[in-house]
Amino acid sequence: MAQSGVQTTNHITGSRKWLALATVLVTMFFSSMDQTVVSTAMPTIIGQLHGFSLYAWTFTAYMMASSVTVPIYGKLSDVYGRKPFYLFGLIIFGIGSAICGQAHTMTELVWARAVQGIGAGAMMSMPRATVGDIFDPKERGKWMGVMGAVFGVSSILGPTVGGWITDTFSWRWVFYINLPFAVLAIIGVIVSLPKVRAEQRVKVDWVGSALLIIGLIPILLGFTWAGSKYHWNSPIELTLFIGGIIVLALFMFWERKASDPLLSPSLFKNRIFSTSLILGILVGMTMFGSIMFLPVYVQGVIGLNAQSSGWVMAPMMISFIVGSIVSGQVMSRTGRYKVLAWISGAVIVLGSFLLNQMNVHTAWSTVVINMIVLGLGIGSLMPMMNVAVQNAFPYRMMGTVNSTQQFVQSLSGVIASPIFGTILNKTFSDKLNETLPASLKQFQSKLSDVNPQSLITSQAQQSLSAAFNKLGAQGHQLYLQLMDAVKTSLTYGIQRLFLVGLVFAVLCFIGTFFLPEVKLKGQEYFQSGGSSEAGVESNEMKERKEKN
Known part of the structure; x- marks a missing residue:
């Protein structure tokens, strides 16, 4: 470590690591709760601002802005440290929240949500990377479980808090409530995260960043509009998808030539990385299909009162928390994760199968049990994949691989929503x-x-x-x-959705058998360095040795 608190890595040691962890948990709590709080308040917002036609854009603008910035934040934070980008994200998110609260038209709100999303991109990637800066992979499992618990609690509380704020104060306070949390997190980041001095001058891949954004936006728009605003095979949809794919192909071509690429193609040579990305998409499709449409089933078929809809997902979220904590403890104690991946995948299949068996006569108690089973499987698998990927690369690349994984998982929801929505509406x-x-x-x-x-x-x-x-x-x-x-x-339509979800769950379970295992590293992880290719080769050599 250099003088004046300047370091050459993001590693956090000593008493500062507990303050850094507290900052991460605060950030995760209010950023994840923001989505459910806003969803609850949106009917009131629409009623006052008279902009139902722009309703979907309040979420689309946020989602697109956050998704396309995640890999950029991750790459830059590996070089220049988490601190400046963590602070930038918190400040921009706070500014966006303040503008949202001041919006007087739906158009203003949509643009403000886009600003919020730019800040949220950092808040999606920096917390998990910061946990990796504090704990080695073997310790990290149990703390990733705690982060999963924070996410689950915020998801449960969000709808209730959103309704209470909207009814008691005003929908504008749904956005203003973010500001004190953001201030606390900013103070925590300033105090606990180190300032990092790059060991060598790095050229920022601005061309790659621009190509990635230009390629992703039309594809995200295509998935957002497909099946609702336009038919899947309409000229507009085809233009968006084909145009986006062409630009992304140019992006991949450029990345192969760039001296310091935003997303190095060598990452995908690592089987742990590539397999985890595929598993992330599959489990994401299974999860989003359930989260989006289980409330529809419970309210429309079971007949639960709409006023109680905020608590519909509570059983799944609670079991998600339990699964995260248990799987984290198992990884930390054993240093292994492959058997855990098999078990988690099997539980996801079982939960998806049980959901697929529900009909118009299913009792609420049965629905709760089915949700708990699925939540346990998803909750135990998702943090495990994150730890496995971080463990597979040199420490200096953690921000890049972590943000890429986060980016792919966020796309699962974008892809799942229109596909499942189209299936439900048609059926x-x-x-x-x-x-x-x-x-x-x-x-x-x-x-x-x-x-x-x-x-x-x-x-x-x-x-x-x-x-x-x-x-x-x-x-x-x-x-x-x-x-x-x-x-x-x-009921028939949702059964078809759950059947599609079951197919993704089975594919996910099969995929866990292709996930290589490298024993989780201890403190030696923070001394790992070298090029990405070296790191990949080193891990694969260890894998072969362990098999022999």
Whole structure:
């Protein structure tokens, strides 16, 4: 370590590491809770700002801005340290939150959410990298479990906190509440994270960064609009996907030639890295399919009161926490993870299978058990993959590999949402046409293009009931027949979704058998250096030796 607190690496030692850990947990808590809090307040926001047509963009702008910046933050932080980018992300996120709270139109809110997203890109990648700066891979497992627990708790509390703030104060405080947490985190970063001096001058890959952003934005837009605003095979969708793929191909070509690439192609030569990315996509598709549509099933089929919908995912999140903590402890005690990956993958398959068996007669208690099983599997597998990837490379590359993995996982949600949404809408519409009683066929044309999620809200059902009551004495009976057909069709559609999720779960389980294992390193990890290729070769040599 150099004088005046300047270091040549990001490694955090001594008493500062506990303050750094506390800062990480605070950052993770308020940044992950922000999404669920905002989702809860959004109906009120739309009502006041009168911009329903821009509703999806409040999330799309945030998601695109955060996703495309994650790998850039990770690469730069390996060279210039986490501290400047952590601070930049917190400050920009705080500024974006303040502007969101001041928004007077939906257009202003969308742009402010994009600013928030630019800051969130650092907050998505820096906390996990900072934990890697504090603890070696063998210790890191249990602390990654704690981070998973923070994520789970914030996801459970978010909807309730969001509703309380909106009802008690104003929806604007949903954004303002981020500011004191951001200030605390900024103080923690300033005090606990070291200032890093690059050992050699590094040329920033600005061309690669620009190509990555230009290539990703049309693809993200394509997935966001597909199946809702435009058909998958529409000229606009095809243009977005083909154009994005062409630019990303140029990006990969450039990265092969760049002297210090943003995303080195050599990373993908490491089997642990490439296999973990594939597993991350598969488990992400399984998880997002459940998280997005289980509340729809519980409210629309089981009939849980909409006011309690904020707690629908609590059983899964609690088991996610337990799975994260248990798997982290197992990794820290044994230094191994491959058997744990097999077991976790098998539990994910079991949970997905149980979800696929649910129907219109399934009791709420059964749904809870099924959610717990799936949460245990996902919660134990996700932090394990993160630790395995970080362990597979030299310490000086941790920010790059960590942010790349985080980036791919975030794309899973972007990809899953339109695919699962299209499957649900198409299956629901087809099944409704089959099950609709003859007495209601006159309403078939009006219902064929209705989003099933819009029919399960209490407002929509009250409106439908009032419309049918105008038909006279038989009106209420017709309404009950319609809702029975809707419930049956919705169940059928969600069963198809869970079947697709089961396919991804099975593929994920199979993929765990292709994940190489390198025993988790201790303190020697922080002395690991050299080129990425050397680090990869070193780990693969160790893997072969252990097999022999």
